[in-house]
Amino acid sequence: xxxxxxxxxxxxxxxxxxKRAILRGLNLTVQRGSVHVVLGLNGSGKSTLAYxxxxxxxxxxxxxxxxxxxxxxxKMSITERAQQGLTLAWQEPARFEGLTVARxxxxxxxxxxxxxxxxxxxxxxxxxxxxxxxxxxESLSGGERKRIELAAVYAMQPKLAILxxxxxxxxxxxxxxxxxxxxxxxxxxxxVLLISHRDEVVAMAxxxxxxxxxxxxxxxxxAWVCDRYTHCCEPCDRRELVEEEVAYVTxxxxxxxxxxxxxxxxxxxxxxxxxxxxxxxxxSSPAKSPA
Amino acid sequence: MxxxxxxxGISAEAxxxxxxxxxxxxxxPGARFENPIxxxxxxxxxxxxxRILTDFDIxxxxxxxxxxxxxxxNATKVQHIMEGQIHVGPGxxxxxxxxxxxxxxxxxxxxxxxxxxxxxxxxYFTEFNLSRGxxxxxxxxxxxDVAARGxxxxxxxxxxxxxxxxxxxxxxxxxGEYARGLAKSRIAVRDHAHSDVYGTTEGxxxxxxxxxxxxxxxxxxxxATAVPIVKVTDDRAMVTHEAAxxxxxxxxxxxxxxxxxxxxxxxxxxxxxMLGE
Numbered sequence: 001x002x003x004x005x006x007x008x009x010x011x012x013x014x015x016x017x018x019k020r021a022i023l024r025g026l027n028l029t030v031q032r033g034s035v036h037v038v039l040g041l042n043g044s045g046k047s048t049l050a051y052x053x054x055x056x057x058x059x060x061x062x063x064x065x066x067x068x069x070x071x072x073x074x075k076m077s078i079t080e081r082a083q084q085g086l087t088l089a090w091q092e093p094a095r096f097e098g099l100t101v102a103r104x105x106x107x108x109x110x111x112x113x114x115x116x117x118x119x120x121x122x123x124x125x126x127x128x129x130x131x132x133x134x135x136x137x138e139s140l141s142g143g144e145r146k147r148i149e150l151a152a153v154y155a156m157q158p159k160l161a162i163l164x165x166x167x168x169x170x171x172x173x174x175x176x177x178x179x180x181x182x183x184x185x186x187x188x189x190x191x192v193l194l195i196s197h198r199d200e201v202v203a204m205a206x207x208x209x210x211x212x213x214x215x216x217x218x219x220x221x222x223a224w225v226c227d228r229y230t231h232c233c234e235p236c237d238r239r240e241l242v243e244e245e246v247a248y249v250t251x252x253x254x255x256x257x258x259x260x261x262x263x264x265x266x267x268x269x270x271x272x273x274x275x276x277x278x279x280x281x282x283x284s285s286p287a288k289s290p291a
Numbered sequence: 292m293x294x295x296x297x298x299x300g301i302s303a304e305a306x307x308x309x310x311x312x313x314x315x316x317x318x319x320p321g322a323r324f325e326n327p328i329x330x331x332x333x334x335x336x337x338x339x340x341x342r343i344l345t346d347f348d349i350x351x352x353x354x355x356x357x358x359x360x361x362x363x364x365n366a367t368k369v370q371h372i373m374e375g376q377i378h379v380g381p382g383x384x385x386x387x388x389x390x391x392x393x394x395x396x397x398x399x400x401x402x403x404x405x406x407x408x409x410x411x412x413x414x415y416f417t418e419f420n421l422s423r424g425x426x427x428x429x430x431x432x433x434x435x436d437v438a439a440r441g442x443x444x445x446x447x448x449x450x451x452x453x454x455x456x457x458x459x460x461x462x463x464x465x466x467g468e469y470a471r472g473l474a475k476s477r478i479a480v481r482d483h484a485h486s487d488v489y490g491t492t493e494g495x496x497x498x499x500x501x502x503x504x505x506x507x508x509x510x511x512x513x514x515a516t517a518v519p520i521v522k523v524t525d526d527r528a529m530v531t532h533e534a535a536x537x538x539x540x541x542x543x544x545x546x547x548x549x550x551x552x553x554x555x556x557x558x559x560x561x562x563x564x565m566l567g568e
Contacts, residue, residue, distance in 0.1 A: 056545050078548040087549050094542040097477075097506075098564035107560065108550030156550060 007032040007191050008053075008160055013064035015052055015214075022048045023061070024214040030160070030207070035182055035192045037201050037222060039229045040211035046195045047091060049211065050164045053193075054088040055081050068160060082108075085159030089166060093149040095137050101148055102132040108156035120155035123181050124148070124173060143171025150181060160191045167198065179204040202226040300324065300353075311342030311372070320350030320380065327386075328355060333362035334369045337398070342372045349413075351380040359389040366427070367398035375405035379413040379441075387417040393424030397453050401429040409441040411467065416443075422450035422566045426484075432460045439467030439496070446475045448566045451484035451513070462491040465499035465528065472501040479562040480513035491520040494528030503532035508539055508562055 008030040015023040022045050030036040040046045051059040053066060055078045066073045073081050087108065096104065105120055106112035118128040124147040134140065136148060146169060153161045166178050173181070175198075182192050182204055194201055202208050208225035210218040218228050295303060300322030306313040334341050349355060363369050379385045393399050401421065409415045419431060426449055435443040445461045457480065463472035474490040492501035507515040519532035539561050547557035 054545075054549055057541055077554075078545055079551060079553050082549050082551040087551075090542070090546060094540065094546045096543060096561065096564050098567050099560065107547060107552060152550065 005031050007069055008193065009067045010053070011065045013049075013052065013066065014062045015048060015059060016062055017048075017058065022214050023052060026064070026211070026215055028209055028216050028219070030191060030193055032191055033186065033189070034206040035186060035194060035204055037205040037208040038193065038195045038211050039197070039199060039202070039208060039225060041197060044211045045214040046197070046211055047164055048214070050088055050162050050195055053162060054078055054086065082158075086162070087153055087156055087158040088162040089149045089153045089164060091164040091168060092142075093145050095140070095145065097135065097137045099136050100132065101134050101136055104136045104148065105152050105155045108152055116155055120151040123154050123184055124151045125177055126151065141171050142169045146172045154181060154185055157188055158190055160193060161185060162193045162195065164195045165197070166194070167196065167201070175200055199226045199230050298324065301328070308342055308344070310340045311344070313344040315346045317348045318350050318353045318355050318383075320352055322350065322353040322355065324355055327358040330357060330359040332359065332371070334366060334371065335364070337365045338368040340370045340372070343374070345373070345375040345377075347375065347377045347385070349379045349383040349385045352382045353380065354384045356386040357388070359387065361389065361391045363399045364392065364394045366394055367396050369398060370400045371402065373403040373405075377405055377407040377415070379407070379409045379415045381410040382412040383410070384414040385416070389417075389419050391421040391423065393421070393427065395425055397425035397427045397455060399425070399427035401427065404432040405434070407433065407435040407443070409435060409437045409443055411438045412440045413438070414442045418446040418448070420448045420567060422448060422563075422568060425453055426451045426455040426457055428456045430458045430460075434462040434464070435472070436464045436466055437470040437472055440469045441467060442471045444473045444475070446477070448477045449479075449486070450562065450566055451478070451480040451486055452482045453484060454482070455480070455484040457484070457486040459486070459488045459490075461489070462493075463501060464493045464495060465501050466495050468496045468498055470496060470499045473504065474502070475504045477506050477565050477567070478515065479508040479566065480515055481510035482513060483511070484513045486513075486515045488517045489520065490517070490532070491522070492530045492532070493522040493524070494530045495524045497525055497527040499525065499528040501530040503530075503534070505534040506565065507536040508565065509536060510538065510558070
């Protein structure tokens with residue numbers, strides 16, 4: 001991979017919150033123009049990764065670096081990151097009393113354009129005639145609000161859009177609709193980092209990464225990563241992590257990785273996914289063939 | 292008083308006072324109007340007192356909307372006093388929206404006070420908005436008595452900065468069966484401004500339902516207080532309240548910043564939205 005093809009590069013990202021290690025030396029690269037899926041179970045650090053990339057309050061990394069198109073974002077504010085072309089669609093989007101959908105979608109556009117705003121609503125299967133004048137407040141359902149969040153990101157035409165669980169919740173977009181939206185975004189030059197716990201999303205991905213306990217433990221071909229996720233991944237026993245967390249909080253740069261998840265197996269063959277549902281589904285215990 | 296247009300269904304009398312005007316306005320029973328009735332008040336000189344006394348009587352079954360604009364662009368020492376008696380007849384609906392436009396000196400004292408009676412099945416909606424220019428000092432004091440199956444919604448919105456002072460007192464007494472009421476306030480203060488909001492709703496009859504809803508956003512060294520008061524004297528009535536005071540929500544702020552807005556602009560968008568601009 002040539003360096004200029006890399007749009008987002010995350011190196012050794014470490015973050016602790018409330019004395020608990022969340023991101024533990026996370027590395028990730030996202031290629032320009034790609035749809036890159038980060039798969040992981042609940043609690044694996046997916047949303048934390050999204051907030052840390054975006055620079056949200058309380059998510060300043062303890063170590064590591066984030067670059068977008070070669071520009072170091074690590075110390076930048078959210079606004080500066082957005083101005084560099086990064087944005088985030090929140091898993092549970094905020095609501096705004098008195099702010100219309102039309103205005104909300106226009107806010108992120110360099111040159112507000114109602115045609116574009118209408119297109120953005122149509123892209124998330126919302127009728128502009130119905131929604132333009134509605135308020136982005138509690139009168140919208142959770143699903144409607146999520147669609148509008150995605151529409152706002154689409155309208156903005158960012159370089160890189162982080163979509164945090166865009167399909168979760170009642171009345172959210174179907175995966176087919178999300179795929180269509182992402183396709184439109186990609187056509188307009190937006191790179192997408194899609195964060196999800198649903199393995200089906202890899203169908204729309206060019207690349208995928210598997211996050212586990214705050215690390216990317218695998219990256220590459222979406223189907224293979226998906227197989228790893230669906231057949232090898234299960235929630236770790238938090239009790240096994242206590243010693244490691246204590247060590248991390250004491251000195252995040254020197255922590256070793258003794259507990260779960262185990263370090264990535266060096267060869268794919270040794271952790272080949274199994275289709276046998278009876279097999280053990282754990283990263284710490286790669287599936288074994290029946291004797 | 293500079294002018295008065297008359298329409299069928301409206302009876303209006305205006306009596307000049309040494310420092311203002313006394314307006315008696317009656318809406319005929321059953322009257323309907325295509326457009327809102329526009330009231331315009333203002334003081335152009337830098338100093339002065341303006342006293343407005345109003346007696347509004349909305350006839351049974353009538354529906355009327357008032358739009359009031361109050362302008363004090365040059366005020367350095369102006370007192371704007373409004374004292375209203377409002378009667379909304381049985382089955383009638385009255386909407387009143389008042390918007391103020393002030394200068395930047397903060398030299399205005401705004402004292403709107405009203406006592407409203409809503410008869411059976413009547414509806415009364417009022418919205419007061421002071422978010423253009425410095426507030427100066429404002430004491431908003433509205434009290435509403437609601438009869439059976441009546442409805443009252445009071446909304447006060449204000450944006451204070453500098454050393455502005457905002458006091459809001461909204462009181463709704465639900466006196467009849469199935470009466471409903473909402474006392475709502477949206478206040479934002481910054482710099483050294485100060486706001487006190489007292490939202491009171493009382494349920495005195497079976498199945499009366501009321502709610503007090505107060506949100507105040509505070510920035511800088513401003514101070515805000517909220518005192519929601521609920522009182523129930525009938526065990527079949529229910530009154531609820533919610534009050535939130537604090538900075539702009541982190542998530543709201545970060546969402547707009549993630550669209551490229553700087554923090555100051557994002558706060559302004561959120562505050563202006565809350566104030567309905």
